[in-house]
Amino acid sequence: MWQKSLLFSIMLMTATLCAWSQAVKPKKEAEYFFKLGEAAFITDKLMLAEAFYDSCIFISPTHFQAHFSRAIARENTGNPEGAIIDYSILIHLNPEFTEALWSRAVLHFQLHHYELADHDFSKLLKLPEVETNAVYFQQRYPDSGVSKVATLKTMRAHIYNYLGMVANKLAQYDQAFDYFDEALSIEPDNADILVNRAQTFETVGNLTSAKKDLRTALSIHPDNLLAKYNLARLQEESTSYNDLIDTYSSIIQDTPGFPEAYAKRGLARMNNGDLNGALSDYDSAILYGSGDPVLWMNRGILKLKLSNPDGAYSDLSKAIELRPDLENAWLNRGNALMKLKKYEDAVQNYDVAIMYYPDFAMAYFNRGIARYNQQHKEIACHDIKKALELGMEQAESTLRKMCK
Numbered sequence: 001m002w003q004k005s006l007l008f009s010i011m012l013m014t015a016t017l018c019a020w021s022q023a024v025k026p027k028k029e030a031e032y033f034f035k036l037g038e039a040a041f042i043t044d045k046l047m048l049a050e051a052f053y054d055s056c057i058f059i060s061p062t063h064f065q066a067h068f069s070r071a072i073a074r075e076n077t078g079n080p081e082g083a084i085i086d087y088s089i090l091i092h093l094n095p096e097f098t099e100a101l102w103s104r105a106v107l108h109f110q111l112h113h114y115e116l117a118d119h120d121f122s123k124l125l126k127l128p129e130v131e132t133n134a135v136y137f138q139q140r141y142p143d144s145g146v147s148k149v150a151t152l153k154t155m156r157a158h159i160y161n162y163l164g165m166v167a168n169k170l171a172q173y174d175q176a177f178d179y180f181d182e183a184l185s186i187e188p189d190n191a192d193i194l195v196n197r198a199q200t201f202e203t204v205g206n207l208t209s210a211k212k213d214l215r216t217a218l219s220i221h222p223d224n225l226l227a228k229y230n231l232a233r234l235q236e237e238s239t240s241y242n243d244l245i246d247t248y249s250s251i252i253q254d255t256p257g258f259p260e261a262y263a264k265r266g267l268a269r270m271n272n273g274d275l276n277g278a279l280s281d282y283d284s285a286i287l288y289g290s291g292d293p294v295l296w297m298n299r300g301i302l303k304l305k306l307s308n309p310d311g312a313y314s315d316l317s318k319a320i321e322l323r324p325d326l327e328n329a330w331l332n333r334g335n336a337l338m339k340l341k342k343y344e345d346a347v348q349n350y351d352v353a354i355m356y357y358p359d360f361a362m363a364y365f366n367r368g369i370a371r372y373n374q375q376h377k378e379i380a381c382h383d384i385k386k387a388l389e390l391g392m393e394q395a396e397s398t399l400r401k402m403c404k
Contacts, residue, residue, distance in 0.1 A: 027060065029059050030060035030063055030066075031056075033052045033056035033059065034052070034053065034063065034066050034069075036052040037049045037052030037053040037056060037066065037069060037070075038069065041069060041072075046073045046076055047077060049073050050073045050074065050077065053066045053067075053069055053070035053073065062093060064090065064093060064094075067086045067089050067090050068086070068090060068099070068100065070082075070086050071086035071087050071100070074086065075103075075107070080107045080110065080111055083103070083107060084104055084108070087100040087103050087104035088104065091104065096127055096128070098127060101120055101123060101124055101127075102120075102124060102155070105117050105121045105124065105162065108120060109162060109166060112169070114166050114169045114170050115170070117162070117166050118163065118166045118167075118170070121159050121162050121163050124155075125160075157183045157186040157187040157190060157193070158183075160179045160180070160182045160183035161180065161183045161193045161196060164176045164177070164179035164180040164183065164193075164196060164197065164200070168196075168200045168203060173203065173204050176197075176200045180193060180196060180197040180200065184197075189220050190220075191217035191221035191224045191227060192217075192224070192226075194214070194216055194220070194227075195213070195217050195224065195226045195230065197213050198211075198214045198217070199230070201213060202230075202234065207234055210234060211231060211234055211235070214231040214234070218231065225258065228247065228250070228251055229248075229258075229260065229261060229264075232244060232247040232248065232251075232264070233264065236268075241269075241271055241272035242272070244265070244268040245268045245269060245272070248262075248264050248265035248268065257288045259284075259286070259287075259288040259289030259292065260285070260289070262281045262282070262284040262285035263281065263282065263289075263295055265281050266278040266280075266282045266302075267298070270305070275306055278302055279299070279302055279303070282295065282299040282302060285299075286299060293318075293319040293322035293323035293326055294326075296316070296318040296322065296329075297316060297332065300312040300313070300314075300316035300329070300332055300333070301316075301332050304335060304339070309336040309339035309340050310336075312332070312333075312335075312336040312339075313333060313337065313340070316329050316332050316333035317333065320333065327352075327356040327357040328353075330350070330353035331349070331350065331353045331362060331363050331366065334346040334347075334350045334363075334367075334370070335366065338366070338369070338370055338373075343370045343374045346366075346367075347367055347371060347374075350363045350364075350366055350370065354367070359390055360390075361386075361387045361390035361391060361392035362392065364384070364387040364390065364392075365383065365384055365392055365395050365398075367383045368380045368381065368387065368398075369384075371383060372402060377402075377403070380402070381399065381402065381403035384399050385399060385403070
């Protein structure tokens with residue numbers, strides 16, 4: 001009898017050990033892949049790291065640290081949407097996980113998901129101020145580790161600053177000023193907050209207050225590049241071209257990859273008669289900001305001034321490819337075609353410019369000239385008359401000369 005009892009006990013123990021080993025094995029495998037992911041992350045092999053994290057999460061879908069590490073890897077490999085998914089899973093697992101909530105909020109802002117960013121930043125303000133709640137002010141990078149960690153309590157100024165920027169983007173300007181004021185009441189010497197409030201002042205047309213905030217920001221942080229850039233931009237009308245060139249040169253020296261500074265210096269050089277210097281600046285601006293259609297358009301206009309209609313046509317076509325509703329690009333591509341004596345094509349470009357901007361006097365005028373060159377005098381005169389009606393005074397002399 002005791003033999004049967006012993007046999008039963010052995011069988012039960014064996015079954016229990018098998019069940020335990022089946023449970024432990026996946027856990028060990030998940031940890032194995034996670035550690036491989038961390039090793040790859042540290043050596044800057046982010047795509048490989050993400051693949052290992054994928055394997056870990058496939059085995060253990062709620063592996064908290066794997067989701068967090070994968071989110072950071074995804075951010076650094078240009079996959080913010082994937083990072084948001086991981087942060088959302090982490091927030092579902094722990095609604096008070098501030099690192100994930102902060103990171104998701106910032107990504108929503110960067111991706112122009114302003115309502116979602118507003119929700120996340122507002123939620124951060126409602127979390128309890130626990131000193132152990134750490135917020136990654138800047139995310140972890142393989143070559144530097146976490147650049148700065150602060151408690152949620154010390155991050156309140158930054159949260160209000162982001163809420164102000166969000167409200168500005170949502171055209172809630174009074175709310176934006178309230179948020180910026182709250183942020184400055186916590187950190188009155190934060191130049192970045194002053195720069196952001198200045199941008200909102202500029203948006204509502206209060207340039208005096210905008211300039212005041214920018215000057216204050218520079219008194220706190222003389223090397224704040226955005227404050228320098230925006231103040232120079234707002235003071236362009238009262239500043240000589242040589243001084244503007246010097247200012248933007250200083251900004252470029254500090255930040256060589258700042259496309260807007262090259263573009264502004266290029267414009268100042270063009271207005272100062274240095275067309276080749278301006279072209280060099282626009283080349284650099286496009287090198288660092290090739291996705292900006294306005295840069296391509298402005299370089300195309302500059303190439304027209306340099307008697308390079310083929311180059312102008314190419315640049316203006318790129319601008320239109322990036323932003324089809326950019327009416328000035330259609331106008332100037334029409335001008336390039338006019339230089340190439342392709343009048344029918346020029347007319348078609350002016351047609352599109354007028355489609356996007358029905359009161360575009362210059363487009364009517366130039367289309368009239370193109371049609372006149374096609375010997376379509378009657379309809380050409382109609383266009384030039386329309387340009388005059390829209391307020392283009394120089395069309396009057398052309399109307400008298402060409403349309404007696």
